[in-house]
Amino acid sequence: MSFTAPIHDEIKVWVAENIDRWGVEQKEWFRIEQIPDEFLPATKFLEAGGWKRRRASASFKELMGGG
Numbered sequence: 001m002s003f004t005a006p007i008h009d010e011i012k013v014w015v016a017e018n019i020d021r022w023g024v025e026q027k028e029w030f031r032i033e034q035i036p037d038e039f040l041p042a043t044k045f046l047e048a049g050g051w052k053r054r055r056a057s058a059s060f061k062e063l064m065g066g067g
Helices: 002-025 042-047
Strands: none
Touching: none
């Protein structure tokens, strides 16, 4: 995901600010396994299983709703 490198810090902040709400609201599009490890807050990463967590293979475009 090197093409997104310039905005990685912004993505991390955005995910951290919204991940709890997404879980509570149970949006049909939200699946934590689709968020790359490096964008998850440490607590959520560990809650999701840490390095052994299940990860879906999806493109950045799919993650952003452009499926």
